[in-house]
Amino acid sequence: MTLYHLPKSYQSRDAVSYFSDIEHAQGTPLYQPEVYEVAEYFLRKTGRSTVIDLGCGMAFKLVTLPATHRIGVDFGSNIEYCRAHHEGAGEWIEADFSDAGSITLADRAGPDCVVICADVVEHLLDPRPLLRILAACHAKGAIVLTSTPDRIRAWGQDHNGPPPNPSHVREWALEEYRELLKDNGLPCIYSGYTYDNDQDLRLETIITIHDKSAALDxxxxxxxxxxxxxxxxxxxxxxxxxxxxxxxxxxxxxxxxxxxxxxxxxxxxxxxxxxxxxxxxxxxxxxxxxxxxxxxxxxxxxxxxxxxxxxxxxxxxxxxxxxxxxxxxxxxxxxxxxxxxxxxxxxxxxxxxxxxxxxxxxxxxxxxxxxxxxxxxxxxxxxxxxxxxxxxxxxxxxxxxxxxxxxxxxxxxxxxxxxxxxxxxxxxxxxxxxxxxxxxxxxxxxxxxxxxxxxxxxxxxxxxxxxxxxxxxxxxxxxxxxxxxxxxxxxxxxxGLRSTSRSDPPSVLLSTSVEEITNHLAVLMVRMDSIEAGREAALLEQQKHGADIKGMIHQMRTAHEGQIAALMERWTAERNTYDHVVEILTQRILALEEMLVTIRHDIAAKEQRLNQRYRTAIRRQQF
Structure with a gap:
């Protein structure tokens, strides 16, 4: 591994072009959307009131965050746009992250702060000054969020640089990036993947969280x-x-x-x-x-x-x-x-x-x-x-x-x-x-x-x-x-973007073959026979218990007049319980009958040769 924890065969760029959000803003997806959702979460859950965005671009995402104090840091046309269009929405600071003097930015951080550095590190010829800023913010108690594209997930295992994006100097894989941050004073409490943008929904961007208030040790x-x-x-x-x-x-x-x-x-x-x-x-x-x-x-x-x-x-x-x-x-x-x-x-x-x-x-x-x-x-x-x-x-x-x-x-x-x-x-x-x-x-x-x-x-x-x-x-x-x-x-x-789950029950049968439907029909028939037998047994049991309890009441009426009310209540509860069992079994039979009808129609539509079995099933439905 090299100075930046990349493979020795990896080729970084020797020069890089300035990335202007203004040139890429029209008709483009929203990049790093979840990074800012996570920032909003920590502001809300921890009660922090300040957010610092290092490399804020045109700050469209920053200005939506519910912070009392927003600080955006960038340079060139990006920071000029922020000052012109977001006046009053935050404090806008121009800084060059390759300059060692920019470490003073960390003076603005503290335990009341969330620091964002979304897809910035890959743009720098030497990322170490930026990493020192982030480490200093982390040491002061800020929660630090970083993100960067994952080289292997984006371009494949054999990609050895330079990055296809001319504004990127180098790109890391997850383990490489994690070690780079650790060696520069930023141990991760979490490192994994987030969506690159809100349209493709591909987990190709690394995201890391650093928080010394929840240090793993x-x-x-x-x-x-x-x-x-x-x-x-x-x-x-x-x-x-x-x-x-x-x-x-x-x-x-x-x-x-x-x-x-x-x-x-x-x-x-x-x-x-x-x-x-x-x-x-x-x-x-x-x-x-x-x-x-x-x-x-x-x-x-x-x-x-x-x-x-x-x-x-x-x-x-x-x-x-x-x-x-x-x-x-x-x-x-x-x-x-x-x-x-x-x-x-x-x-x-x-x-x-x-x-x-x-x-x-x-x-x-x-x-x-x-x-x-x-x-x-x-x-x-x-x-x-x-x-x-x-x-x-x-x-x-x-x-x-x-x-x-x-x-x-x-x-x-x-x-x-x-x-x-x-x-x-x-x-x-x-x-x-x-x-x-x-x-x-x-x-x-x-x-x-x-x-x-x-x-x-x-x-x-x-x-x-x-x-x-x-x-x-x-x-x-x-x-x-x-x-x-x-x-x-x-x-x-x-x-957020991951709220796509659906907990509703499946409403229709999955596609099955005629043979599978026939087998399922046979199983249902056996179950229906068993349920009917259980229903009859439950009715007999109900009658037996009812007779037993009535007999007890008759025998004890004279000698134990004071217990009659309690016995009647117990008998009623027993009867209701068995009535309820019968009701459940009856509902089950009716539901199975409805399901059987559906399956029969499906069988008829798929294969005419099942007509005889289908007619037999209809006759069996009458029990």
């Missing part, structure tokens, strides 16, 4: 004395609960699991894992007895009470279909939360990404850590507030008022770098149908539904395919943090 080299506590709620998560629990242990956290009376093997799995690490894993069933509805408010209040018993300890409010990650790749949760505390913060927000089953990966439950599966950033407004980790204060926090999205308490100081929440709500078509149609929609609390809660699955029905098209999603790869980390640690995925 604040995490320490050893686990904290008191481990964070993850309070985890679950209901029927047997396909993934072991992976999730073991992941929390690996992240250096203890776990308290609250099982809402699962009727699959979740409870048995919890018992087995807890026996392996009784000092790390505790568990309970809540409430004391199973009820007809899923009462989310009661579970949240219970979590609040558990957390209140651990003042001074980090608490994470989580569910059984979630994995959490710190924004510092390779740093476990326990050390990352110690870094947060060292930075003076006591609450952490999370950026949510939803993983989806696709035809390429129809079941993502086998390995929640796998690469190659597909995800999308959250798109619903309430999904962007996920402030679910906090340093427990002396008083009880409030989870209920936000529906569990935000831990509210006095004296909140939120860490500006968001953590990652990997959510696996629907892990396969079979899981989705069972979870939504059988295990969720019939159990929602009517009162909570009336409050507008539990509506996330309203668009799903029995005929939904529960598979997403991979082309509508993003693929989770080993380069996830480099490609998408910027949208994780900030909230730019909410309203």
């Amino acid at each position: 604040m995490a320490g080299d050893s686990p904290p004395i008191t481990r964070p506590l993850a309070i985890l709620a679950l209901y029927n998560e047997a396909d993934c609960i072991e992976q999730v629990i073991r992941d929390w242990v690996a992240q250096g956290c203890d776990i308290h699991a609250i099982d809402n009376w699962s009727n699959d093997s979740s409870w048995d799995i919890l018992n087995r894992i807890a026996a392996e690490a009784p000092d790390r894993i505790t568990m309970e069933r809540f409430p004391e007895q199973p009820g007809p509805h899923y009462e989310w408010r009661d579970i949240l209040r219970h979590k609040e009470m558990i957390a209140a018993a651990h003042p001074g300890r980090w608490i994470i409010h989580t569910d059984a279909d979630e994995l959490r990650r710190s924004p510092f790749p390779g740093m476990p949760m326990d050390r990352a939360l110690r870094l947060v505390q060292g930075a003076g913060a006591n609450r952490v927000n999370f950026t949510l990404i939803n993983f989806r089953p696709t035809p390429e990966h129809p079941d993502v439950s086998h390995d929640l850590h796998a690469t190659g599966i597909f995800f999308e950033f959250a798109s619903k407004p309430d999904e962007f507030e996920q402030a679910k980790a906090w340093l427990q204060p002396q008083q009880q926090v409030d989870l209920v008022s936000s529906g569990g999205h935000v831990a509210n308490f006095e004296g909140v100081v939120e860490f500006p770098y968001r953590f990652l929440l990997k959510h696996f709500p629907i892990r396969s078509p079979d899981h989705g149908r069972r979870k939504i149609m059988m295990e969720r929609k019939g159990r929602w609390s009517p009162e909570e539904r009336a409050m507008g809660w539990h509506i996330q699955y309203d668009g799903y029905h029995a005929g939904s395919p529960y598979l997403w098209n991979a082309t509508d999603l993003l693929q989770f790869t080993d380069a996830f943090w480099e490609n998408h980390g910027l949208a994780v640690i900030t909230d730019i995925a909410k309203d």
Whole structure:
């Protein structure tokens, strides 16, 4: 590597032409758009009031930032334009970044400041004076943002310069640029990729963030004395609960699991894992007895009470279909939360990404850590507030008022770098149908539904395919943090260029062959037979319980007159429960019948030779 951390074979330019924004402004894309979105985010989240843009060009992006004091630095026609057209919108300073005397610009920086240097370093014959300015700003407590084109992503692995752009002296690859900055006093808290412009949407520009208030060495080299506590709620998560629990242990956290009376093997799995690490894993069933509805408010209040018993300890409010990650790749949760505390913060927000089953990966439950599966950033407004980790204060926090999205308490100081929440709500078509149609929609609390809660699955029905098209999603790869980390640690995925995700359920079946449709039809027929048998069994069970309870009431009426009202109430609840089961099964049958009709029409349109099977299916529909 050379002085500038480039390959020895790389050829830089010996001279460079001046880059005028004025000459390139007409009809051109908006370059480095996310750099300024990130600057706006840090101004807003940290309460800083000053922004300095080193190499501001014509300052169209700078003047939109919500800062009390804007300082733009450039020279030539660019700074002349700023003075002529943005008078009163900022302070405009002319400076030559190749001049060692320009270091005095750092005197304007401080802990109340965000410094931007977007696509400037590649224009300089010697970038070291500019890097010294940035390092001095960083040392004074400013958050520093830099960007520059990535040579390999833009031009290919074999490109050895000089850059095709005549205004560029040299260009770096990510690792080279990261090392250049580190050697010049600018260690990165984040380095990855951002969009080159707002039209092509290619991740070909490097972006780096430097912030000594969140220096990575604040995490320490050893686990904290008191481990964070993850309070985890679950209901029927047997396909993934072991992976999730073991992941929390690996992240250096203890776990308290609250099982809402699962009727699959979740409870048995919890018992087995807890026996392996009784000092790390505790568990309970809540409430004391199973009820007809899923009462989310009661579970949240219970979590609040558990957390209140651990003042001074980090608490994470989580569910059984979630994995959490710190924004510092390779740093476990326990050390990352110690870094947060060292930075003076006591609450952490999370950026949510939803993983989806696709035809390429129809079941993502086998390995929640796998690469190659597909995800999308959250798109619903309430999904962007996920402030679910906090340093427990002396008083009880409030989870209920936000529906569990935000831990509210006095004296909140939120860490500006968001953590990652990997959510696996629907892990396969079979899981989705069972979870939504059988295990969720019939159990929602009517009162909570009336409050507008539990509506996330309203668009799903029995005929939904529960598979997403991979082309509508993003693929989770080993380069996830480099490609998408910027949208994780900030909230730019909410309203910015990356807000393209779509969480609506798939409404139509994906294209299938006649053979696949026929096979699916056969499976549906078997399921319908099974559901009908279950419906009849439920009716018999209802009659049996009704008869048993009536008999008990008759026998006890004389001797236990005072218990009659309670017994009648219990009988009514039992009857309502079984009526509800029958209603769910009936709705399921009707939905399957509707889906069957749709499939039959599709079969008829695709292949006339299936007419006989189709008529048979119609006759079977009458059960």
